[in-house]
Amino acid sequence: MKGQSSQVPHQQEMNRLGEREKQIRFYGESVDPEEEISRPRCYPRPVQYLLDFKIRTAWQMLNGDTTAACKGEEKTLVVCCGSGMELEMMARTGRRIIALDLSYDAVLRARERARRYGLRWDLVVGDAENLPFRPGAVDFAFVHDGLHHLRDAYRGVREMARVARRAVVIAEPADAALTRLAIKLGISGEYEEAGNYVYRLRKEKLIEVFRDCGLRRWRFRRNLIYYQPWTFRAYRWCDSPPLFWLFRAGFHLANLLLGRWGNSLRAVAWKSETPDEVRSPPSGSL
Secondary structure, eight states, X not given: OHXXXXXXXHHHHHHHHHHHHHHHHHHHHSSOHHHHHHTTTTSOHHHXXXXXXXXXXXXXXXXXXXXXXXXXXXXXXXXXXXXXXXXXXXXXXXXXXXXXXXXXXXXXXHHHXXXXXXXXXXXXXXXXXXXXXXXXXXXXXXXXXXXXXXXXXHHHHHHHHHHEEEEEEEEEEBOOHHHHHHHHHTSSOSBOTTSOBOOOBOHHHHHHHHHHTTOOEEEXXXXXXXXXXXXXXXXXXXXXXXXXXXXXXXXXXHHHHHGGGXXXXXXXXESSSOGGXXXXXXXXXX
């Protein structure tokens, strides 16, 4: 029994490293570099709107004020930054951005995006489950559709809470009834092309993690948001008005009715008792 118990953690660590290698290899060899650098410009207008909506509403939850100017010295760490799509949206608000990704190739593409579009951020190759930063090194830690790649998504949340001095901002898939139905219907999958399990987050578990990490207050929001490459062809029909306006109206109507059970979860948690002191980025690119 003693030998078995010592083998289990080792085997788990080996499995985790194997999954990391698959992720690194996939994002180095199996993606279109140009699409990764330029997206969402190459996406249908409705998909661009949905991406903007997810990220913008996540930051609005900090204090509900989208007009407040952020301070230039405030540092935001973007975890699982990929090729920099979210970085571009956030950098245009004037924030100082530090970005991290496990894939060296993705970081190189994020650097090229910054050069191409005249933007600036600091880049780090690193593991979201073991962030190479001291506690409280940044003001905010943010992630969009990155934790679900990890073997332990909640370990990633704990690391974000450790390095953030003021708040964490999360936009990730939700463990939702509609999502489970979509998986059964074959509309959504349990695994991504890279081979990783899609780790969908639960509000109850996030609250437990927030409390354990000493976070003092939190807010949540759910929406029904869906896009996959196979849907782009249909979405392109709505690129031009008035179909785009109809799409937006339909999106908001659907969320008025079904949003509380939706597949997209936004969560914000503060280390302070007074979240109104935290200022969100101005409206615009986000």
